[in-house]
Amino acid sequence: MTRRVGAVDIGTNSTRLLAADVSADGRLSEVDRLLEITRLGDGVDASRRLGDEAMARVHAVLTRYAARAAQVEAAPVLAFATSAVRDAANGVEFLAEVAARHGFATRLLSGDEEAGLTYRGVCSRQPIGDGALICDIGGGSTELVLGGPDGVQDRASLDIGCVRLSERHLHTDPPTVDELAAVRAEAAAALPTRLTGAARSLVGVSGTVTTLATIDMGLEVEIPEVIDGHRLPATAVERLLDELSVLPLERRRLVRGLMPERAPTIVAGAVILSAVVRATGADVVAVSERDILHGAALQAAEL
Secondary structure, three states: OEEEEEEEEEOOOEEEEEEEEEEOOOOEEEEEEEEEEOOOOOOHHHHOOOOHHHHHHHHHHHHHHHHHHHHOOOOOEEEEEOHHHHHOOOHHHHHHHHHHHHOOEEEEOOHHHHHHHHHHHHOOOOOOOOOEEEEEEOOOOEEEEEEEOOEEEEEEEEOOOHHHHHHHHOOOOOOOHHHHHHHHHHHHHHOOHHHHOOOOEEEEEHHHHHHHHHHHOOOOOOOHHHHOOOEEEHHHHHHHHHHHHOOOHHHHOOOOOOOHHHOOOHHHHHHHHHHHHHHHOOOEEEEEOOOHHHHHHHHHOOO
16 A cells, blocks of 8 residues: 655755655655745844744745645645754744644654654665764754664754854855854764764765755756665765855856855855864765655655
């Protein structure tokens, strides 16, 4: 028996939809995947509130996603929220409005739950090797999950997302050497050695990693089935960071393979990835197009 379900990731930087067929034995096949940069987390690090304009942007996207899910007959649709909504005083109220206006089942994930669903999503295609460290750099937080074929061994949710650190430190266009050093210092200090020191390999998921992979491969736009499995060398991470960080924002928006909407935060994201690569000593980042969204689709099939 196969069930068609939907999952919606209401993230700090982007809002994504996945419609997928999930079989009784847990196999997952994508039907449609959509993404829009909505920046729900704008200013949340400082104000601890979701802004009215940011919430309106997300609701407008969710209206389109609800229509698309209905069109492909995906039900139920599970919408989950992460760092920005966790941090905001009005986050629970916003999520209740999401349920009321769009008819989605909703969940506010803790950092541990976010890390666990990320692991489940990455492993939905094939198991990872023992001692693999999964790195998911989001807008508000970064999830690290250490695991293997037998499941999750350890995990951590860190408040070092690309939006959060951009807002805290990157105020010059292009960023100064001191600003970049401040991002690197905060990211490096946040990384738990119990995870980075135990990593035998590094798996990267979500926007920062897939964007850097897209640029590295010379693609015009991100193509999930092409990006998936790409081995992004550690040297390429450093090279791309150096190249992107010296470009003014308007020039960065024109970089081949970089969504213009990601240009304001890609530098901080690349610094975070660089810090993880250095801390683990990894030679390459294995890129996975399966992530928390796929884990949530599997969870939706269980509702």
